[in-house]
Amino acid sequence: MEMINGKTRTCGLIGNPVEHTMSPAIHNTLAEKCGHNLVYVPFFVEERQVADAVKGAYALNILGLNVTVPYKSEVIKSLVEVDELAAKIGAVNTLVRTQGGYKGYNTDMSGLQRAMESEGIRIEGEEIILLGAGGASRAVAYLCASKKAKKVYMLNRTFDKAQKVAEEVNKAFGCEIIVPMLLSDYPKLPDGKFLTIQGTSVGLAPNDNEAVIEDTAFYQKVHTGFDLVYRPFTTRFMKLVKEAGGQAYNGLKMLLYQGVNAYELWNQVEISDKEADAVYAKLKEEMGL
Numbered sequence: 001m002e003m004i005n006g007k008t009r010t011c012g013l014i015g016n017p018v019e020h021t022m023s024p025a026i027h028n029t030l031a032e033k034c035g036h037n038l039v040y041v042p043f044f045v046e047e048r049q050v051a052d053a054v055k056g057a058y059a060l061n062i063l064g065l066n067v068t069v070p071y072k073s074e075v076i077k078s079l080v081e082v083d084e085l086a087a088k089i090g091a092v093n094t095l096v097r098t099q100g101g102y103k104g105y106n107t108d109m110s111g112l113q114r115a116m117e118s119e120g121i122r123i124e125g126e127e128i129i130l131l132g133a134g135g136a137s138r139a140v141a142y143l144c145a146s147k148k149a150k151k152v153y154m155l156n157r158t159f160d161k162a163q164k165v166a167e168e169v170n171k172a173f174g175c176e177i178i179v180p181m182l183l184s185d186y187p188k189l190p191d192g193k194f195l196t197i198q199g200t201s202v203g204l205a206p207n208d209n210e211a212v213i214e215d216t217a218f219y220q221k222v223h224t225g226f227d228l229v230y231r232p233f234t235t236r237f238m239k240l241v242k243e244a245g246g247q248a249y250n251g252l253k254m255l256l257y258q259g260v261n262a263y264e265l266w267n268q269v270e271i272s273d274k275e276a277d278a279v280y281a282k283l284k285e286e287m288g289l
């Protein structure tokens with residue numbers, strides 16, 4: 001990082017909690033690589049103070065903010081503009097300074113798309129199994145619909161949540177692309193091999209030995225498994241996919257590229273794959289790998 005001086009620009013993260021974030025490693029490394037006089041810091045924001053935080057950040061000339069749990073939806077009412085896909089998803093994780101206020105984007109989704117592309121995984125025309133119907137899976141469902149997946153079987157422990165997301169997405173895209181299912185009904189999935197996106201919080205450290213589905217027969221249906229979880233680096237879901245002969249990836253590249261895409265929006269630059277690789281190495285180092 002350059003010396004902090006009178007010209008230093010500030011970006012940051014608002015959320016609750018923020019202590020475990022790896023975003024400072026992403027953005028401060030990028031600033032260093034790009035030679036930008038920019039610092040990125042976490043800001044802990046108390047409940048009911050999101051609007052004040054956004055207003056205060058604008059008044060302090062803050063260039064951009066990331067938004068994390070639990071404020072990704074709540075923050076929308078404090079913005080002057082919202083990108084079309086982020087508005088459809090109803091969740092924003094990146095605020096970009098514009099005239100009069102911040103514009104909101106969802107780089108979690110563009111980041112997931114870029115992470116998948118970087119691994120050669122395609123969505124268009126694919127039949128996909130999506131495990132989970134929480135905030136992240138809901139956004140994945142929108143991404144799959146917007147990128148023209150053929151069909152998405154959305155399996156969730158609480159069927160009603162999957163049904164609600166399916167209704168919303170199908171209505172937004174005017175088709176029956178999302179098929180909601182109860183998680184335990186996975187044996188009723190059609191025959192075939194699927195790209196499977198793991199969007200539940202099961203298997204997240206410290207519960208490293210858990211997978212949302214244990215049955216090895218299920219994994220015979222998975223040609224590629226993409227776990228949104230990245231802690232541990234190799235999740236149990238990934239192990240089960242690999243044991244059944246499939247390719248498996250974790251969510252660290254999604255985290256990387258949501259940050260890279262946010263950095264590009266704030267600084268109007270393009271980050272090369274080589275620069276992104278250097279940040280990825282830094283993230284692995286932060287994880288003690």
Ligand code: NAP
Pocket residue numbers: 108131132133134135136137156157158161183199200201202204212228229230251252254255256258
């Ligand atoms: P969330 O809104 O809390 O949703 C949690 C999901 O997990 C729900 O579908 C929930 O099912 C399911 N679930 C939880 N415990 C379960 C259990 N014991 N059995 C079966 N299903 C269970 O969380 P989220 O924001 O969607 O995040 C989900 C995961 O994605 C997190 O672990 C996070 O690490 C990861 N993520 C990664 C990135 C990245 O950049 N790589 C970004 C965002 C999120 P019910 O609806 O039945 O409760």
